[in-house]
Amino acid sequence: MADSGGQCRVLGDIHPVDPAAPPITYEVNLPANWNGRALQMGGGGYDGTLVTGLGSYALQPDGQPTPLQQGFVTLGSDGGHEGAGFDSSFGLNDEALANYGTQSIKKTHDVAMALMKTAFKRSPQRFYFVGFSQGGHEAINAAGLYPKDYDGVVAGTPSYNVTMMHAGIGGVYAKALYANGGAGWLDPAKTKLLVNAVYSTCDGLDGVKDGVIANTRGCLDTFDVTSLRCPGGADTGDTCLSDAQIGATNDIASTHNLGFPIAGNSLVPAAPIYYGATYGVFTLGTVKQPSVPASGKEAFQYAVYNALVTNIVTRNPAYDPMTFNALDWSARLQEVAKQLDSTNVDLSAFAKKGGKMLLTTGLADDGISPENTTAFYQRQVSTFGQRTLNGFMKYYTMPGFSHGFGAFNARYDALPTLMNWVEKGKAPNHLTMVDANAATAGRTRPLCEYPQWVKYTGGDVNKASSFTCTSTN
Known part of the structure; x- marks a missing residue:
């Protein structure tokens, strides 16, 4: 269907092999002002709700144009089943479990590729993935399992080891x-x-x-x-x-x-x-x-x-x-x-092709412990060495941020930061997060790369310039 802004919204089902399994419901949005890029958005929890791709990406600062408005083809799915919250009843079916675990990511990607080739007569120049929680897990899977398909991913507080x-x-x-x-x-x-x-x-x-x-x-x-x-x-x-x-x-x-x-x-x-x-x-x-x-x-x-x-x-x-x-x-x-689980996912092919990953966690997260994300990062350090890892992965910690909320409700420019790194070779440097809480909206802090933390060094407590990233207590 086409809307008044000229976009074409394609909604459909990817049918299962097992007739007892539910389909994967997807949405692909094709903008009239296509910028030659595609952005896949991840889900949350046990999925079960269609990710339409019509809104902001995870942790995008308030007030910015959506990716679709910026000209991205956007896409998402329901992970291969319907259900609210942590309804795990889909897990009784093998194919539904596999779709949730890994396959819905690839299948939705491939549908979008076919639609772009039909609509625009060409493939996207860049294909990105942004997700948070289960969506962060899906971002890691996109990079590790399907490295040929993705140029850059954002993995926010990933539930990479669900089991x-x-x-x-x-x-x-x-x-x-x-x-x-x-x-x-x-x-x-x-x-x-x-x-x-x-x-x-x-x-x-x-x-x-x-x-x-x-x-x-x-x-x-x-x-x-x-x-x-x-x-x-x-x-x-x-x-x-x-x-x-x-x-x-x-x-x-x-x-x-x-x-x-x-x-x-x-x-x-x-x-x-x-x-x-x-x-x-x-x-x-x-x-x-x-x-x-x-x-x-x-x-x-x-x-x-x-x-x-x-x-x-x-x-x-x-x-x-x-x-x-x-x-x-x-x-x-x-x-x-x-x-x-993607605990031991192999990111070497993703790194070799020039893929980039932004990894984040909230330090006050009681849904997925920050120690869990840090453990994933440290395994990558052990695998690649710090210098090699720095070439394709950056890990940032967010004080006061829990699981999409918190005393500091963090937002940051993940997508433009990732694009600059992938497309221009400009590695992230001096990133800033902004608070989205109504009472403290607009205050900023440096986004510190692990293992550094944010220390107040004097000045306006609402400005990032008054804080420094440090490794010492």
């Missing part, structure tokens, strides 16, 4: 919070108590008290959760934490060894509960014990654990996740990870 995160991290949360009758569970008041204590201790460690914790390593060195211990260690109310609750938060804040590797990695990353996570959106839940099936009132991390364990791993929708033992299901977890 490990949901089985490993979710399992840690479930056991920490709900074992022993829920002795370790923190109700909303206790969660707020902990978060307020962390911010009271750490907000000023970066040189300014602004509701943003930038010096996260300094925070880990300074904050002591035992300062909140109830007298005698028993649970005496919402003004303190019991020994069991302190044990639970320590578990959540620690790296764990799963006991066997999933897609080449056995380490479950720590969560930022002691250096900036607020658990205000991805909450620790409002019930002391989970229900079977889940009620929706449990901790967010338990919810994703439940989604993976039931419909994807055991393929028993009635399975009780609290009885799940990962070691007993290690073979099946490995099989699922082959479909869903």
